[in-house]
Amino acid sequence: MFYINMGLTVLLSKFVPVSAFxxxxxxxFESNIKSMKISNSVIMSMLLIISIxxxxxxxxxxxxxxNFADRxxxxxxxxxxxxxxxxxxxxYFIAIIVASNVEGGGASFAVRQLGVYVIYPSYILICVGLYKAYKSLAPKQNP
Structure with missing residues (x-):
């Protein structure tokens, strides 16, 4: 069930922008964050963890x-x-976090540009897996 929930989470993250809220x-708390000297990659990692x-x-x-577990x-x-x-x-996200620590921003830009070839196939794989799981569900029993 963990994998199904994580797959749903990834697909929901595409449509529901929790980090925007x-x-x-x-x-x-911007002044407090700047006084603690937290890097942007740490802040973005925290946002990613909270939204996921x-x-x-x-x-x-x-x-x-x-009742997916029973069905x-x-x-x-x-x-x-x-x-x-x-x-x-x-x-993909580990590569973005690591590349964001390189000064100048070129590495992060390159990872984001080439990440299209990784992130969309991951969405397709997750959708196919969730579809296969959905098709194997037993009918829902009314209590």
Missing amino acids: IMPILVL GVLYLVAHIFTKHQ LPSKNPGTTFIVAGLILYAL
């Missing part, structure tokens, strides 16, 4: 409400696709 809160955490909670509540077969189909997509997704 968090940024106005950070603006209130919130969206994971939403995905978990959705799958819990729909899926013992071997979850589509798990390999979801895991491959999540690995590509994580590698």
